[in-house]
Amino acid sequence: MHNIWLIAKREYTERIRTKGFIIATVLIPTLMGGGIFAATALANHSKTGSHIAVVTSQPQPATDLKQQLENGKDTTMTVDILPPLPEITKALDKQMDDKKLDGYLVIHQDTQPATYDFTPRSSADIATSTAVKDGLQSAIQREYLTQHGASSSEIDAFTQPIKLNIVGKGGKTDARTSFIVAYILFFLMYMVVLMYGMNVARSIIEEKTSRIFEVLLATIKPQELLAGKILGVGAVGLTQVGVWMIAAAGIATYAGAMSNVSISATQAIFFIIYFALGYSLYSSVAAALGAMTNSEQELQQLNMFLMMPLFFCMLMIGPLVSNPNSTLSRIVSQIPFCAPLLMNFRISLSMPQPWEIALSIALILVTIYIVLSISSRIYRVGILMYGKKPNLPEILRWLKYS
């Protein structure tokens, strides 16, 4: 046990000191936070402040439109109302070329129905055209309602956008936010399991190329070395996820942007349980891959063994989302290599039966035991084999060595 502890401690302290770890741990939340701030800032800025002209012969709906666009909820535009003088469009075109005007709207009320021609300075300025369209729509509605005797407050009540609240079963949680959280947790687990699984393999290759194994194996057993390595690297992974989660919580409370997206204690606990299981399973496979190969390049060729089940999980998200409790969902979330991701995903979506969770954990544990016993045999022989990459029959023979 003491040796396992020493190995894990070394692995942990050396890893968290590396630049890569510090950068990834600090940079990802920074980028995440920065992204959220930037998005908020942009959302505020995207209130269109364009300057447009309206060419019309009648005061309505142009006056209402001006009112809408200059003091609207999402717009602070400047609107000039001009009479339809001849050559006016040429003059306006000139103004646009001089960048004094962002566009002009020509209303032909003599046609039935009326036509509205909007000429933007840049056809990419969708915000302005959308604002004009929405403003017109609302101005015409208002005009019509006013003509039919509705009061201003009645019109406000009538045109109020409807807010659709999505309420989870039992009225407890907002199902949409739990869905977002489920996605976030899924991809976080996917990323961390894969990344740290590969780190185990890489660390084995590194020790293999530096030939340090010969020294280590002169005092400790390969199984202890493997256990220490998996624990140490896993602890680094948990540290990183922990830092990220704390940072995410900080950003959420500070920015308030995600305040309705909260991770419940249940989700956090199951995430940690399934992360530990998933990581142990995948890193055991990665350990065998690392022991079989001599270089990162060779590892790249084999890492599809890690990627494939994870990729399969990703494909299964669709069916799971559309029906979390279908037979297909129940079956795929019991496959040990998928369960850490998919069962955890189902837990976030809609809580499965307790026996399903228990069964999936039991199946993963059994699989970990089997995989670990196979890969520790491969590891034991493989780490002292240099040079040629072994083929399958050779690896099968390794399993028989004592």
Add this chain to the structure above:
Amino acid sequence: MPIVELQNIRKVYDTKVAVEGLTLSIEPGTMFGLLGPNGSGKTSSIRMMIGMTVPDSGTVRLFDKPFARTSLHKVGYLPEERGLYKKMKVLDQLIFLGQLHGLDEATARKRSIAWCERMEITEAIAKKTEELSKGMQQKIQFIAALLHEPDLIIMDEPFSGLDPVNATLLMDTLVSLRTEGKAILFSTHRMDQVEKLCDSIALISRGKLLLSGSMRAIKAEYPRNRLQVSFTGDDTFLRHGGIAEFKNYSGIAEIKLHSEAEAQQILAEAIANGTHINRFEVMEPTLEEIFIENVRASFGDEEAGGRVLA
């Protein structure tokens, strides 16, 4: 009480027999040389000695007890393939390796610093391993093998790649450890080092033991039919009938005789011819000659040429 005792051990990898029926024992306070051409099973034997691999048959005893992993805390091992964590600081690395050998952190730290001073590499202590020269890394690893004051020191090619100054420093250290009563086993191709340092040797080739025993006993088995003559002047004495073969390196001749008795006649003839003799020495064959002769015999001559001399 032998420190290491191998009884008839055998190890087969797939179809290749790595070690076959090897028996040897190492006493405390001896310097033991394990010799053999490349790929002869030296490293395989050492690995079985320290439990890295398990022999298919035969027994390994360490410190007069059947092999147990707990005994490994009394063994220091310097593998042939040098290996250290490249990115780790030297002191951290030594402490870590010391702790793996059962030391507590404070002791490991104290001894690491003391050893670095003894090995004249104090300036390396704070550096990362990858910043050091190969020779320095080798010294660090040498220290790592000795930190826990092992009673059995196993060194696979300890001097390869070192300059003469450092090689001598390591050799002197090993000699002083032997006088402290430690058993030292090392493998090497350099026969001159073995001749100078070792009390006992074992020569293996193709996984089999060819010779073993104390250096003196082994040499005594061979006739003293070698002459080394340093001379100036006339060299006609080299054509004396008693000489089986000779090599003349401009003034220093290495001569193999048909029998020891002819040495005096040759000396007499050389003096009679007026050759000026600076040195005249009758000797056993050198270890190198014994090595080559035995290994050749084990391979069959043609095959041996390339493999032994490589």
